[in-house]
Amino acid sequence: MEGGESMLEENYEIFYGAQEKSTRDEVDPEAWRIVDEYVAEHPGGQEQLIPLLHRVQGKIGYLPFPIQEYVAEKLGMSPVEVYSVVSFYHFFTTTPRGRYQLKVCMGTACFVNNAQTICDILGDLVGLEVGGVTDDRLFSLEQVRCIGACGLAPAMMVNDEVHGHLTPKELRKLIRKLKSGARRQEEGGPE
Amino acid sequence: MKEQMVTITVNGRQVEAEQGGNLLNLLRSLDLDIPTLCHDDRLTPYGGCRLCVVERKDGRGGMIPACSTPVQRGMAIETQTEAVIESRRRNLQMLMLNHRMECPVCERSGDCRFQELIYLYGTPEEQLPFELIRRPIDDSSPFILRDPEKCILCGTCVRLCDEIQGVGEIGMVHRGLEATVTTLLERPLDCEFCGQCVNACPVGALIVRPYISGIPAWIREHRKSICSWCSCGCELDAEIYGGKIVRVSSDPTSEPNAGTLCVKGWLGWDLLESPERLRQPLIRKEGRLRECSWSEAIEAVAAAMIRGRDQAKPAAAVASSRLTNEDALLLGRLITEGLGSDWLGLGPDGGLRALKEGVAPVLGSARSTITLSELRDVDYVLVLRADPGRTHPLLKRELIRRHRQRKLPFAMAAAFTGGLERHARPFLGILPGSEDILLAWLSRELAERGLLDEGLEGYRSWVDSLKVWTTEKTAERTGVTAERLEELLQHMLKAEKLGIVVLTGHALPGDEAGTTEAAASLVAALGRKAGLLVLGEKTNLQGCLDSGLTARAPEEILEALAASKIGCLYLLGEDPVGSWPRSMGGSEALEKADFVVVQDAFLTQSARAADVVLPVAILIERNGTGTSPDGALRRYQRLVDPPAGVLQDGEIIRTLAQCLDLKLPDDDDLFEEMGGVKDEGLPHLRPFSTKPRSSGGEGYFLDASPQLFHSGGTTVHSARLRELSPDIVVRMAPEDARAAGLENGDTVRIVGEGREMLLRARLDRCVKPGSLVVPWRTRENGASRFITREGEVVRVRMRRS
């Protein structure tokens, strides 16, 4: 052996010092699987980018950078190309959201039907301010514009699913259900 | 072109034009000045800056961007109306609002298209209330400064990096006022440092740190020459001031490289001023090398040569194929006529073996049948043996450009990768050294379909020898699945015109002569449908070959030396001790020579053992001509003078000739002699055979072949290239690293053949899984320690340290 640690250190830092370590991070293992699955089902490379990003964000709530890089690799694009698409569209986000994204509608119909109260109650139930994510990344809470379910006002969405005619009681039931579903899933059972 | 010609009106004049052609090009061909900021002829039209607007007057009126508008029948275009001028002025004003205008101290002042246009068009009277959005300069890269406050978002850099360089390191992110050009997560640039982005940026938003000079653009002298780092032969545009290179770029209209360069041609020139360069002759006295005068050195060399001639111990010369044609011819004269010896040869070079032993026996002459530029227009290209991004960067750019812009596919068959595989259709990651088998299989398949010229001499026995290479057996020996083979075949069948490219470089596994012969045979049998391009390692291999410097193989010369048959050994740019494969026995042989003369720019290991060392001009310090692989002559123009007291090869040879009373012709007359291509015998096929190669065993394949930033002996003298490629890094595929539990920067031990090395892991998604990329030369002797023979396949293990 030659050189010795110190030379290895010094020489490496010159160029790579500023670079971070490679990360697969604390990304939800689910995310990698979604990408693999999707790519297997939908051949065709780059045209699949936006639908694939939608799918991933729909499931895990956001688009972590390691996943963007992975998507790039799978579709034969460069990572920054993927990021430039992600950053262009407002509906994509790179900051984590919960597994269950609670999106309370603040559109006119819901607003006059006490959406604010619904939102407050929901916040208390999961312990979040609007825009927050729980530590276990189970829930995130946001307010959105009309979701097109005015007839059901006050309404909200949990991920892609619409829940209408909300009452405090329903909300409690819903949150309880989501929590126990998640618990069961962790133990390996069905959701 | 089958395009239909139509008539349109431009500024009231009737003009013939091609329907669907590019309007901007048409207007420019009419000598009309149309300003552009985001247009680049080499890229697909973009239409971002709207500086090129012209007015359309035929009903469907309005302002249209000329750069991204196709010509249509009956169009009426006005290029200089009041409205056009006003619109351009407004667009310039918009860009200026968010531009940190500081021309007097800007690095690009005087060479900035934006500045020039503002000067031409002026600015509107009315001031718009807007405050520059502050953004910090990115100075995290050692070579490229990015100044987003000067960026006008023309997107040229992003598109070049993607469409031609194929890297996609930078992208346009966010939108509206927040839009900016950046890397993923604003990480420091970690790219190929080709400089394409910088050289095409119309403003001063991208700055080359090593070329920051404070010397105004308008007092620099522009000179063009040919880059002599590798055999691609890119044209350079150097800006010189005070005898020094201030900046290097390339003109977008240059051939064959269309304004593109690689990191070596762009930045590697600091090696000319390396403190390690020899500046004075050295002579051995009392066992040690000491500086001496030129006359003393030359006299000693001439005396040694004459002594040898008189004692019937001939002189031998071994030259590197970097010599210019003139210098090569002079050397030939000196050795044959001046000293009556025929011990004349080039150093070991895969390209030489490929041409002499692979191409010449089959095609009749040792040269390629297609050029790099001609590859642009063939339907399908098959690249063999290496990733050209590592060995021949210009070829890589051509392939990417064909593929990205015109959807013309190429295949790449190589054991090791460098990133191009992502673009290949298909990529065949074959077992090291099995390219010849792949070619044999292809030939058999095409022969069976009756697509080859059966009238060729030797055709029958050639085809018979291919019979054994069934798909099954080929798949087994090459490690490529039958489906992939089929995919390759289908592409080949579809193509009307094919290009087959064989790459050579040091430490590439496999037998270049055999592979090239297989490729030449296939090309011969395909007739006019196909062309063969063999790319050697060094800049003027073809010229040195044509000049007849190949009388003896390097092995033969070393053997004669070892048998004490040689008197004086004259090495020009070759280093048998330090850079030839160990098994050739260079250092032992050198000891047997009576007198060793080394002509080099650096004190190589052979130079340390020499009796006289002569410092010489290199690369772009030389005048002369070279021959490109297709036989075309090209002129090397001296861009800067060599350090004082350093001569060019030819000058040294002429001085030696004077001492030997040999009269040498002028360079111009020499030129006449070159005679060009000899022979042109009819193609002749020989039965195919393959040498068995042991790639059995376990462990990772050791990849010590050229890397972009590090291609062996010369690059290590450029501090810039060294900085880009710390010689203590082993590159590996991320999945291999994951499997071994390694992260970027971890220290690992590489073990093989009873030797080991300690290196830092670098995850690189361009590395082929199952292989480890180790630099050929390090401060110690690098990966070459694991390799004894050229073309050998070596496997190593890796442990976390």
Ligand code: SF4
């Ligand atoms: S980039 Fe051009 S316009 Fe901007 S400050 Fe520099 S020279 Fe002036």
Ligand code: SF4
């Ligand atoms: S230097 Fe070359 S590879 Fe790097 S960002 Fe610029 S164009 Fe891309």
Ligand code: SF4
């Ligand atoms: S950095 Fe230069 S080339 Fe790139 S978008 Fe900005 S102005 Fe254009």
Ligand code: FES
């Ligand atoms: S306002 Fe809430 S769904 Fe329309």
Ligand code: FES
């Ligand atoms: S040059 Fe035409 S829009 Fe920029």
